[in-house]
Amino acid sequence: xxxxxxxxxxxxxxxxxxxxxxxxxxxxxxxxxxxxxxxxxxxxxxxxxxxxxxxxxxxxxxxxxxxxxxxxxxxxxxxxxxxxxxxxxxxxxxxxxxxxxxxxxxxxxxxxxxxxxxxxxxxxxxxxxxxxxxxxxxxxxxxxxxxxxxxxxxxxxxxxxxxxxxxxxxxxxxxxxxxxxxxxxxxxxxxxxxxxxxxxxxxxxxxxxxxxxxxxxxxxxxxxxxxxxxxxxxxxxxxxxxxxxxxxxxxxxxxxxxxxxxxxxxxxxxxxxxxxxxxxxxxxxxxxxxxxxxxxxxxxxxxxxxxxxxxxxxxxxxxxxxxxxxxxxxxxxxxxxxxxxxxxxxxxxxxxxxxxxxxxxxxxxxx
Numbered sequence: 001x002x003x004x005x006x007x008x009x010x011x012x013x014x015x016x017x018x019x020x021x022x023x024x025x026x027x028x029x030x031x032x033x034x035x036x037x038x039x040x041x042x043x044x045x046x047x048x049x050x051x052x053x054x055x056x057x058x059x060x061x062x063x064x065x066x067x068x069x070x071x072x073x074x075x076x077x078x079x080x081x082x083x084x085x086x087x088x089x090x091x092x093x094x095x096x097x098x099x100x101x102x103x104x105x106x107x108x109x110x111x112x113x114x115x116x117x118x119x120x121x122x123x124x125x126x127x128x129x130x131x132x133x134x135x136x137x138x139x140x141x142x143x144x145x146x147x148x149x150x151x152x153x154x155x156x157x158x159x160x161x162x163x164x165x166x167x168x169x170x171x172x173x174x175x176x177x178x179x180x181x182x183x184x185x186x187x188x189x190x191x192x193x194x195x196x197x198x199x200x201x202x203x204x205x206x207x208x209x210x211x212x213x214x215x216x217x218x219x220x221x222x223x224x225x226x227x228x229x230x231x232x233x234x235x236x237x238x239x240x241x242x243x244x245x246x247x248x249x250x251x252x253x254x255x256x257x258x259x260x261x262x263x264x265x266x267x268x269x270x271x272x273x274x275x276x277x278x279x280x281x282x283x284x285x286x287x288x289x290x291x292x293x294x295x296x297x298x299x300x301x302x303x304x305x306x307x308x309x310x311x312x313x314x315x316x317x318x319x320x321x322x323x324x325x326x327x328x329x330x331x332x333x334x335x336x337x338x339x340x341x342x343x344x345x346x347x348x349x350x351x352x353x354x355x356x357x358x359x360x361x362x363x364x365x366x367x
Contacts, residue, residue, distance in 0.1 A: 001231065002224035006079070007093065010086040017083065018117060021124035026305030028331055032125055037333070045272060046303055046331040057271055061264045068257040070175045072249060074184045078165060078172065079223035085165075087114050087157060088207070111157050119149035162208050166219040176218050184247030186222050188212045196242050201233060202226035212243045277304040278328075280353040282362040285337070294340050294366050300353065302328040310355040318342040318349055340366065 023030040025044040032041045038049035047054045069076065079085060088107075091114055095107035123146060124132050135142040156164065165172055179185075196213070203211045205225045210217045212226050222245075230241035279301040287295050302308055310326040322338035340349060346366050353360045 001228060003228050006224065007089070009080050010089055013081050013083075014086050014090065018121045021121065022129045026330065029124075029129065032128070035126055039331070041331065042272070044305070045275075047272070048301065048333070051275070054268075054271055057264075057268045061261070061268050064257075064261045064264050066171075067178060068261045070178045071180065071183060071257060072254050074179065074247065075172075075175055075220065075222040076184070078169075078175070078221035082165075082221075083118070084157065085207075085221065085223070087111065087118070088161065090114075108158050112154055115150050115154040115157065118153050119146050122149055165221055166208055172218075180253070182248040182251050182253070184222075184245055184249065185216060186212060186220055186224065186227065186243055187216060187246040188214075188243045190215075192239075192242060195239070197233070199233060201229045202243060205229045275303060278302055278308070278353075278355075278358055278360065280360040280362055282351050282364050284364050284366075289339075292342055292344075294349075295337060296340060296351065296364065297335070297337050298351070299333055299335050300326060300328050301333045302330060305330045308355055308358070310353055310358065312338065313352045313354065314340070314350055315352065316342075316346060316349045317344060318346075342366070 020031045021029045028041045028046075030041070030043050033039075034041065040047040040055070042058075066077075088111075091107045091110040092103075094110055095103045098106040120132065120136075123136075123142065127135060127142065132142075136146055137143070160168070193213075198213075200211075202213070202225075203209070205228075206212070207223060207225065208219045208221060210219050212220070224245070226243045227241050227245070230243055234241050281299045281301075283297050285295040285297055289295060298312075300310065307330060308328050310328065312320060312324045312326065314320060319341045320338055321341060323336060324338075326334060326336070328334050338351075340351075342349075348363050349366045350361050350363050353362075
């Protein structure tokens with residue numbers, strides 16, 4: 001029973017994580033970090049590196065979410081959503097079609113294109129997908145990264161495999177700390193031990209090789225393979241499976257941690273959506289210039305999905321020397337310099353950035 005649901009979830013996860021860089025929202029990847037310009041495309045908006053507090057907020061939300069899911073649902077991530085589990089399970093499902101004799105060999109062969117796809121998708125989280133294929137064949141740096149990723153992922157899957165889950169994975173160790181007596185786990189019903197046939201089919205199908213009859217194990221990834229195989233056998237005797245999911249989901253801790261996680265999500269959403277669509281920064285340069293003349297550096301940020309035409313001006317009695325008409329592309333920033341000339345001796349001047357339904361004033365010093 002659980003197998004078909006888990007396979008559906010794994011396919012969804014594989015499509016989602018592999019496809020996010022290729023999913024276009026407002027003309028950009030749904031999720032991609034642009035290394036060259038130090039900005040994160042995040043589901044239709046952009047987060048600049050200067051807005052690092054938002055990155056921290058995103059990180060905090062995911063930490064709270066992971067803690068909540070683990071404390072309530074146990075190792076559901078390991079058995080149902082972990083990319084390693086997904087790749088090994090999906091390749092094994094396909095490999096079964098080649099017969100028992102060459103099943104393991106077929107799986108290793110299948111894991112190679114799977115590893116290549118994962119490596120390609122990982123690179124696409126940092127390079128625009130439209131450029132990834134081209135750069136893969138002309139850029140030594142991108143090609144080198146692809147080969148290193150491909151080899152690392154392939155050998156991790158084929159050599160370490162499930163042993164990674166039980167020996168190296170840091171998240172696996174963290175989960176054991178977050179468990180309590182009500183966390184959902186797979187548990188063997190010891191009260192019915194006398195009626196168990198001890199066929200050990202549960203041990204045979206366990207991907208990490210544990211014997212659930214010996215009690216709870218920190219190596220269990222909650223994949224439910226033992227439940228399904230036991231149900232197929234015990235069901236013929238009109239009995240429920242001996243191992244099964246046990247735990248209490250609806251409890252005070254669930255609502256407390258769920259509420260905190262939901263609140264952090266709402267705060268994150270408010271911070272992201274509450275930002276202005278345009279921002280304008282001005283700083284005075286310290287270059288020595290003749291009296292009455294100052295140079296300023298400016299940056300205009302466009303957080304909207306459309307190109308915007310803007311104009312630089314000043315309400316003060318100054319003359320702007322330099323490019324005054326600007327065009328900023330979607331989710332882009334432009335940097336420039338202007339000179340301000342005046343015959344007076346003002347201490348402060350105001351520079352205005354204006355456009356369609358936009359007017360931003362920035363006051364700065366004048367020497």
